[in-house]
Amino acid sequence: MARRFIVSDTDIKYLDENNIIIQGKEVKHIQVLRHNIDDEIIVNNGIYKIKEMKRESISLEYINKAEELGVPNSNLTLFVALLKNDKLDFVVQKAVELGVKNIVPFVSNNVIVKLDDKNRQKRVEKLNKIALEACKQCGRTDYVEVEDIIQFAKLKDKLKEKNRVLFAYECSKDSLKNELKEIKECNILDVGIIIGAEGGFTSKEADELKEIENVRCVSLGERILRAETAALSLISVVMYEMEEEL
């Protein structure tokens, strides 16, 4: 099979329906791998033939749609608090492997990490890089986006876009089993999960989340889990219910 390269949309110039020019990091990569004119390569989701190679750019002609691999049928969004650096890096990498479709980091009252605008942007870029590497490593041919870091107020709005949201709350007495059963039985495939910061949510924040119509508060058991453990265990069980082949 032709080799796959992931090129972000900002590095693609669309000439017409069938022809594109790519630039950026993957151009070097393609050259290092000694690809040449007329070779077929996969760029994102398409098979292309190399038409012209320059130092900084490569012209490509579209041949066909590339086969999709490892792409989940479900649409699981992870809303995760801005955890400390290495913790969030870890969660992003593992969430991609487990089949999350997109990731939205947020800032709530107990988030310790403080970022100004410039550093926020850098952080999101780094997280996207980790997500991309994880996609490649685990053989997913889609791309998991880590969205911009949002504030709690905005999070509440965004949650409403999902069909169902499971809010992992250590003070909850509500059973996760019942919620999973409903997701399975009603074939709900557009799900979000919320994982709080190391210090959790304030009770006011928790109350506000619980009030949102499509949000269900769930317990992950009597033990208090670290945010990373909570994220991975909840992703795993929700994916298990939503994906046919598991």
Ligand code: SAH
């Ligand atoms: N507020 C707590 C711990 C927060 S744990 C404290 O400081 O003691 C971090 C996050 O993991 C929580 O916000 C929650 O989303 C999730 N979490 C951890 N244990 C959980 C449990 N038993 N049930 C549901 N969610 C849990």
